[in-house]
Amino acid sequence: MAEAKPETKLREEFDRWAADGRGEGMESDHLPITLPMLARMDLQADENVLDAGCGSGWLSRLISGRVTQGRVVGMDISEEMIRHARRASVDAANVMFIIGGLDEIPWESHFFTRVASVESAYYWPDPARGLAECFRVLREGGSAWILINYYRDNPYCHQWGETLAVPTHLLSGSEWEALFTAAGFSDVSHTNIPDPTPTPAAYTGRWFRDAAELAAFRAMGALLLTGKKAGAGLE
Numbered sequence: 001m002a003e004a005k006p007e008t009k010l011r012e013e014f015d016r017w018a019a020d021g022r023g024e025g026m027e028s029d030h031l032p033i034t035l036p037m038l039a040r041m042d043l044q045a046d047e048n049v050l051d052a053g054c055g056s057g058w059l060s061r062l063i064s065g066r067v068t069q070g071r072v073v074g075m076d077i078s079e080e081m082i083r084h085a086r087r088a089s090v091d092a093a094n095v096m097f098i099i100g101g102l103d104e105i106p107w108e109s110h111f112f113t114r115v116a117s118v119e120s121a122y123y124w125p126d127p128a129r130g131l132a133e134c135f136r137v138l139r140e141g142g143s144a145w146i147l148i149n150y151y152r153d154n155p156y157c158h159q160w161g162e163t164l165a166v167p168t169h170l171l172s173g174s175e176w177e178a179l180f181t182a183a184g185f186s187d188v189s190h191t192n193i194p195d196p197t198p199t200p201a202a203y204t205g206r207w208f209r210d211a212a213e214l215a216a217f218r219a220m221g222a223l224l225l226t227g228k229k230a231g232a233g234l235e
């Protein structure tokens with residue numbers, strides 16, 4: 001029997017996560033690292049933002065309250081995640097959710113002023129292509145903001161690769177930067193965003209060996225990557 005396409009495996013896996021309520025559960029885990037990213041983004045009211053790999057849509061809704069004269073599009077490869085996102089967003093007038101993959105973003109070129117993505121990019125089957133697609137849908141002067149917890153420079157997350165049911169890319173900040181540059185971005189940079197969440201005395205989950213490892217992981221924090229699409233258009 002032919003091996004399932006990577007996109008099919010991703011869709012099936014994240015459909016399961018959504019059905020188990022894990023889409024909503026990620027908000028509290030990812031918010032402490034996302035708020036510093038949003039502060040740096042300094043969104044203006046008239047911006048159009050793509051939330052790439054939006055999951056249950058909590059970040060799209062958060063951003064929609066800041067871009068009150070603009071639009072937010074949340075996109076995810078998982079139909080079930082999008083179903084949850086739509087159900088939770090009926091009151092947000094300037095948000096819409098679409099099913100789609102980073103290999104071919106189902107949106108016109110030069111539309112968004114920002115692409116934001118939280119804890120998704122290392123799952124993209126072809127990160128180079130995904131970044132090229134982010135670049136395509138951005139307007140000149142726009143920028144991409146990609147935040148991930150799984151990257152080579154943070155040794156405390158490396159074991160996730162064996163735990164996750166789908167293939168992942170464990171790249172360093174410099175390797176991600178090179179992919180941004182190859183996709184056409186300029187002013188490319190990466191930085192760490194420590195997670196200030198207090199660590200419990202004991203840890204019984206499956207992602208870390210013990211509480212000390214979790215604390216070390218959070219102290220090093222997430223990797224924030226940014227790049228700009230050069231050109232006038234926004235200022």
Ligand SMILES: C[S@@+](CC[C@H](N)C(=O)[O-])C[C@H]1O[C@@H](n2cnc3c(N)ncnc32)[C@H](O)[C@@H]1O
Binds near residue numbers: 059077101125
């Ligand atoms: C760990 S979840 C994070 C979801 C959300 N950003 C959050 O912080 O709660 C990763 C999400 O990325 C989506 N995803 C992974 N690869 C994708 C791709 N190639 N195209 C679109 N979505 C993708 C998954 O379906 C999943 O919903």
